[in-house]
Amino acid sequence: MxxxxxxxxxxxxxxxxxxxxxIVKEIEVILEETKISGEYWEKGIxxxxxxxxxxxNRVIENYANLSKEDKKLVGNDISTDIAWSLLYFAIxxxxxxxxxxxxxxxxxxxxxLGMILRVLDQREILLVMPLFYDVSKKNKLSFQKILDxxxxxxxxxxxxxxxxxxxxxxxxxxxxxxKDENNNPLYKRTW
Numbered sequence: 001m002x003x004x005x006x007x008x009x010x011x012x013x014x015x016x017x018x019x020x021x022x023i024v025k026e027i028e029v030i031l032e033e034t035k036i037s038g039e040y041w042e043k044g045i046x047x048x049x050x051x052x053x054x055x056x057n058r059v060i061e062n063y064a065n066l067s068k069e070d071k072k073l074v075g076n077d078i079s080t081d082i083a084w085s086l087l088y089f090a091i092x093x094x095x096x097x098x099x100x101x102x103x104x105x106x107x108x109x110x111x112x113l114g115m116i117l118r119v120l121d122q123r124e125i126l127l128v129m130p131l132f133y134d135v136s137k138k139n140k141l142s143f144q145k146i147l148d149x150x151x152x153x154x155x156x157x158x159x160x161x162x163x164x165x166x167x168x169x170x171x172x173x174x175x176x177x178x179k180d181e182n183n184n185p186l187y188k189r190t191w
Contacts, residue, residue, distance in 0.1 A: 014021045023063050024077040027105045031085050045095050047182050051104075053096070056089050063115060068151055075118055083119035086112040087128065087164030091187065094131035098177075098185050101139040106132065110146045122156065129160045130173045131187050
């Protein structure tokens with residue numbers, strides 16, 4: 001499909017292909033702006049949510065409202081570089097979910113992982129799933145919105161949640177829960 005092409009959805013309304021691809025373009029612009037400023041990549045996870053995270057949350061919420069078919073189309077346009085950035089974003093959202101007990105950050109972090117499921121090796125995504133599991137237990141946040149998607153990522157999450165308890169821990173995937181210099185909780189890799 002090319003610019004100007006349309007999709008006919010089951011609900012019999014048309015969406016221009018350009019509207020769907022704007023999600024990837026917006027992510028690219030956000031990432032490029034932060035790369036130029038250097039702000040995001042040098043500071044790690046700050047005490048308060050950064051502008052890049054706010055912007056990515058907005059874009060990912062737009063993605064979350066797409067149909068299953070449109071989500072696949074967006075996923076097809078995600079580069080490896082964008083996928084790694086979205087993985088990092090997901091880790092940040094797990095941390096912010098822990099700090100602020102915020103379902104929105106939790107769900108958007110998971111949606112980001114769903115966006116990259118077919119781009120990165122799934123083991124990379126599996127490595128960060130215990131962060132979300134830990135947050136869900138500590139702050140009573142729910143995977144339900146993801147599980148309701150009835151897609152490949154929902155199956156992936158369901159399989160993870162079906163694991164034995166010891167196979168969902170931070171430690172089994174090489175993470176610990178520690179504190180940053182401002183005494184904020186922080187997930188840290190041990191490897």
